[in-house]
Amino acid sequence: MGPEAGPDGLWSIGQLAERAGVTVKTVRFYSDRGLLPEAARSGGGHRRYGPDALDRLRLIRSLRALDLPVPVVRRALDGQDPLADVVEGQLREVGSRLTELRWREAALRLLHDCAPEQRAERLRLVGALGTPPSTAPLARFWRRWLPARMPARVVSAVVEQAVPPLPEDPGPEQVLALARLNEFVAGPCPGPGRPERGRGQPEVHLPGKGYRPAVLYEGLPEAFELAAARLRAGRAPHEGEALDCFVAAHAAALNTRDSADFRRGLHRMLAAEPRLDRYWQLTAEVTRPRTGPPEPTPGAADDWLRAALRAVA
Structure with missing residues (x-):
């Protein structure tokens, strides 16, 4: 059980962070970038969040765990890019990175496994x-x-x-x-x-x-x-x-x-x-x-x- 919401049904930034298992700094980071809108401000100017912010924060963390940049996460959350399209784009990017790593590995093996007198020429070619x-x-x-x-x-x-x-x-x-x-x-x-x-x-x-x-x-x-x-x-x-x-x-x-x-x-x-x-x-x-x-x-x-x-x- 996490901390209870206040009389207005809203959470403070600390309560939301505790519920989500993240730091206050993380919640503030996503709020400042417009990914996690505030429901209101307290009389003292403190941020207040509704229960729906917890689901949104968890979704943000899931998308960020896939190494999606913040602008892409924002478009996915706002519905500008459907989630399926975001995932497909990320798959293409990961595939490209994997291909790059495989070519790099093969090039390193080419240089590692050759005779010493061949290495300079192969290094020049590669x-x-x-x-x-x-x-x-x-x-x-x-x-x-x-x-x-x-x-x-x-x-x-x-x-x-x-x-x-x-x-x-x-x-x-x-x-x-x-x-x-x-x-x-x-x-x-x-x-x-x-x-x-x-x-x-x-x-x-x-x-x-x-x-x-x-x-x-x-x-x-x-x-x-x-x-x-x-x-x-x-x-x-x-x-x-x-x-x-x-x-x-x-x-x-x-x-x-x-x-x-x-x-x-x-x-x-x-x-x-x-x-x-x-x-x-x-x-x-x-x-x-x-x-x-x-x-x-x-x-x-x-x-x-x-x-x-x-x-x-």
Whole structure:
């Protein structure tokens, strides 16, 4: 039993604090910030609280125990943000913190478990990543690498497909792969005729070649998805729907038709083009699951389709 209310049915600040099991300082703190309204003031100017203040104070303490900041608690109490929305937002924030801690732990394990002579280089690579890391550098790379004046929707689709989703619970090797991928895309992206580190521009990007790159990049995702299904099934490169879709995308980009001669010419052109193999190798390492087979990257699908084309060209 706590202290009885006064003749007016109200409690003093000390009585409310005793009922709630908190200090007077705590009650005053929440009152001063507008979270715990007073019912009245005594003749001497002392704060008086009604019985409903006890429930409100307990709710405030519960919300604060979840590490909710005072402004968020106020909005929840006033009904501006429904409690379910507040809890959902806090769950997202906690999830983000946990992801950050998992990436930090994996980075520390990477540095702890390596040979001493590897530590300096790995520290340099990992130090360039944020915690948790961002895929923004990878997206910027693709936006620079793609040809100019592409429709924004096509660019966005290519970036979405090419930038890997980051694992929420990475292992040390995934941290290292992402750090190396980050380093790979950090340099200046070469333009036409200036190959650099294997990242030169393919034929479709070069002006005056007759290609419509937007048409090509709109058609490739379907071909890649068809090829990825064959890769998941363990199928060797072969003729069929996936290759037909791949060739059709290139033919449409050149405003021509698929034929045996076109396929031979396409094979020769693709075989001579610069590749982004290192990007896709590292992407596969970043996205490799702890268990089960890896998910095919667009680069792996492209390799499968080129091999299928080589077999028939």
